Amino acid sequence: MNEPSTxxxxxVVGLGLMGSSIVAALLVAGHPVRAIAPIAPEAGEAPERIxxxxxxxxxxxxxxxxxxYLDALSxxxxxxxxxxxxxxxECVIEKPEIKSAVYAKITAAVEAECIIGSNxxxxxxxxxxxxxxxxxRFLGIHWAxxxxxxxFLEITCGEQTDPLFAxxxxxxxxxWGKEPTLLKKDIRGFITNRLMYAVYREIFHxxxxxxxxxxxxxxxxxxxxxxxxxxxxxFRRMDYVGLKDFETMLTRIFPQxxxxxxxxxxxxxxxxxxxxxxxxxxxxxSYEPGEGRQWxxxxxxxxxxxxxxxxxxxxxxVKAYLQ
Amino acid sequence: MNEPSTxxxxxVVGLGLMGSSIVAALLVAGHPVRAIAPIAPEAGEAPERIxxxxxxxxxxxxxxxxxxYLDALSxxxxxxxxxxxxxxxECVIEKPEIKSAVYAKITAAVEAECIIGSNxxxxxxxxxxxxxxxxxRFLGIHWAxxxxxxxFLEITCGEQTDPLFAxxxxxxxxxWGKEPTLLKKDIRGFITNRLMYAVYREIFHxxxxxxxxxxxxxxxxxxxxxxxxxxxxxFRRMDYVGLKDFETMLTRIFPQxxxxxxxxxxxxxxxxxxxxxxxxxxxxxSYEPGEGRQWxxxxxxxxxxxxxxxxxxxxxxVKAYLQ
Numbered sequence: 001m002n003e004p005s006t007x008x009x010x011x012v013v014g015l016g017l018m019g020s021s022i023v024a025a026l027l028v029a030g031h032p033v034r035a036i037a038p039i040a041p042e043a044g045e046a047p048e049r050i051x052x053x054x055x056x057x058x059x060x061x062x063x064x065x066x067x068x069y070l071d072a073l074s075x076x077x078x079x080x081x082x083x084x085x086x087x088x089x090e091c092v093i094e095k096p097e098i099k100s101a102v103y104a105k106i107t108a109a110v111e112a113e114c115i116i117g118s119n120x121x122x123x124x125x126x127x128x129x130x131x132x133x134x135x136x137r138f139l140g141i142h143w144a145x146x147x148x149x150x151x152f153l154e155i156t157c158g159e160q161t162d163p164l165f166a167x168x169x170x171x172x173x174x175x176w177g178k179e180p181t182l183l184k185k186d187i188r189g190f191i192t193n194r195l196m197y198a199v200y201r202e203i204f205h206x207x208x209x210x211x212x213x214x215x216x217x218x219x220x221x222x223x224x225x226x227x228x229x230x231x232x233x234x235f236r237r238m239d240y241v242g243l244k245d246f247e248t249m250l251t252r253i254f255p256q257x258x259x260x261x262x263x264x265x266x267x268x269x270x271x272x273x274x275x276x277x278x279x280x281x282x283x284x285x286s287y288e289p290g291e292g293r294q295w296x297x298x299x300x301x302x303x304x305x306x307x308x309x310x311x312x313x314x315x316x317x318v319k320a321y322l323q
Numbered sequence: 324m325n326e327p328s329t330x331x332x333x334x335v336v337g338l339g340l341m342g343s344s345i346v347a348a349l350l351v352a353g354h355p356v357r358a359i360a361p362i363a364p365e366a367g368e369a370p371e372r373i374x375x376x377x378x379x380x381x382x383x384x385x386x387x388x389x390x391x392y393l394d395a396l397s398x399x400x401x402x403x404x405x406x407x408x409x410x411x412x413e414c415v416i417e418k419p420e421i422k423s424a425v426y427a428k429i430t431a432a433v434e435a436e437c438i439i440g441s442n443x444x445x446x447x448x449x450x451x452x453x454x455x456x457x458x459x460r461f462l463g464i465h466w467a468x469x470x471x472x473x474x475f476l477e478i479t480c481g482e483q484t485d486p487l488f489a490x491x492x493x494x495x496x497x498x499w500g501k502e503p504t505l506l507k508k509d510i511r512g513f514i515t516n517r518l519m520y521a522v523y524r525e526i527f528h529x530x531x532x533x534x535x536x537x538x539x540x541x542x543x544x545x546x547x548x549x550x551x552x553x554x555x556x557x558f559r560r561m562d563y564v565g566l567k568d569f570e571t572m573l574t575r576i577f578p579q580x581x582x583x584x585x586x587x588x589x590x591x592x593x594x595x596x597x598x599x600x601x602x603x604x605x606x607x608x609s610y611e612p613g614e615g616r617q618w619x620x621x622x623x624x625x626x627x628x629x630x631x632x633x634x635x636x637x638x639x640x641v642k643a644y645l646q
Binding site: 191192212220225232234242279297321 | 344360385392405417421443444451453467473474477493502503504505506507508514515516517518519520521523524525526529532533534535537538539540541542543544545546548549550551552553555556557558561562563565566567568569572573574576577578580581583584585586587590593594598599600601602606607608610614615617618620621622624625626628630631632633637638640644
């Protein structure tokens, strides 16, 4: 992507799965990374995991060799190391009291203009912001797994965020090879999440009323929606279908859609039964023991391929064929 | 796929874009195809278009040569040619009175047990069924464009459809290399369409309330949802994310989602202005003159690649790595 260590230093706090993945993404983008591992076991596992992720980047042709990027990484439990960072990204667990303590340590170490971002997908930025000294510099920086392979990145402002800081992260994200989105209002649930909730509400309604099976929905999404999603997104798909009949269709179908506020019975049951999906091989689909891990590996490989396809078929390239 | 002309003859009525594409799919699957072109200009254009589609199948490695498949195609304006077909698929325009007249001609030509399917995506099967002699054999067979490349196929029963006929089409579709879904109830709007309407309702709401821009949504879907859709579908994605926090999230977010029955203002305006998306280079996104056609070509190529990826990462193959 970029030469190693050519950009300003960036900090990452929290080296779980997501944190490590973000570290790898930032290294590949050309930042020296100062990583804080507040949890001792994570500090032990992280170097090997990040080295493996850099090898994946190498295999995908993103970098020519892993060593100089790995050399740009320092891992410590000492927050003092964050001094001089232009940006610090927090990826610790989704508990406000823990995040609050982490922000106190970050702000004690960094300069007043250092941007602080949270990878949270559960807690409103406006709430977390209250824990941060000089809250105007605090915002959400929400990555998709694996961070070093996916192009998605969602930047969310809280009520007190100065938009200039958000614009600055937006520009950085472009340099990281992302396709960042910038949410200027702090709505709970981020764009994709929110839209997926609209899908969940409707799909569980269809299944509970016997109109479709789980397998039907799976096929419809994988082979129909999936066939154009990465190329067209939502609105270009509407343009592609032709906008002519949409008004009639929306008028007819909107009133028929589920507007339920109830958690679907099947989800309630799954939770009661302790199902954790591929993480314990018990979920909405059935899994053989160990199959969950296969999905992890398949996703890493698949993501690499879909990432390549998405870049190859960008709107700019489709348009460029015109010339 | 299969050797040419090894299966029973199938009829197709209507040789517009979709009809031609379905003809190509059936030829490649190994059926002799008897195609009725009720509209003279379509009869003229169709042979060349279908030959081009077969060349695409050849380039994609689906067939070894185009000629024997093309030889299995007869095109005529004479419905009498449909005698002996095991299945006839209607793909004429979405006007009940025209479809009704077409069904009268089809049923006059075919045997009583010949299955008749409609590719409609706008008119309920239960309504169309009323026009058909021996309505138990009538059902919806809904393809995705381009039919010869996509794996999606949605079979829909009307109120009077005998499920045995639906099962029979389901089995045929598997032989065609599809991943068919079978909707036993005739709900208006098909699975993907219905879910997409749930997405549209929410997304226009977000945009109208200034929470996101069209470009943000585009990126979120292309780079986030698009990155896992073809691999995981909806429910396996939930399993992958882990089901743990879903109950809390759904409880919180469902009541916040749009439940509007109103057509979004921007859609009303587009329709008033005669925007037809990529078909006249005026839509929700802006297009240069001729750019719409580029999207058509890009989609044909993209679809070919995503089709390959979907097959390579089927649930069976992911599981097979376990052994």
